[in-house]
Amino acid sequence: MTAKKRRSSQTQKRAATAAGRVLRNPKAKPATRSAAASALSQTGRKAKTGAKAASAAGRALQRATTLPRGKKAAASALAQAPRKAAKKKTAKKVAKKVAKKAVKKVAKKAAKPILKK
DSSP states (O other), X not given: OOOOOOOOSSOOHHHHHHXXXXXXXXXXXXXXXXXXXXXXXXXXXXXXXXXXXXXXXXXXXXXXXXXXXXXXXXXXXXXXXXXXXXOOOOHHHHHHHHHHHHHHHHHHHHHHHHHHO
């Protein structure tokens, strides 16, 4: 059984090299450049990727035309983005929401015959 790999908070040398190549490429898309710049700025220091750079990195990863080194830089930037905590929906909140919808539905049905007359 393999151990779970920890997320690094710094860009590794290979990813930094890939990011540098992306930035030197004049044909690189703006989203890929943004992700590469974010990854490169985090080389040698503990910094977090901002929301805009993380969004650009996601777009760069989804695009089929992004080169492998661009995807590597984008993945590095995205790996260093702070994760959002998932919102927990309690059963009580869900039940309350369902009950509100049901009451509205019943009220509409009851109001229809009155409105028709």
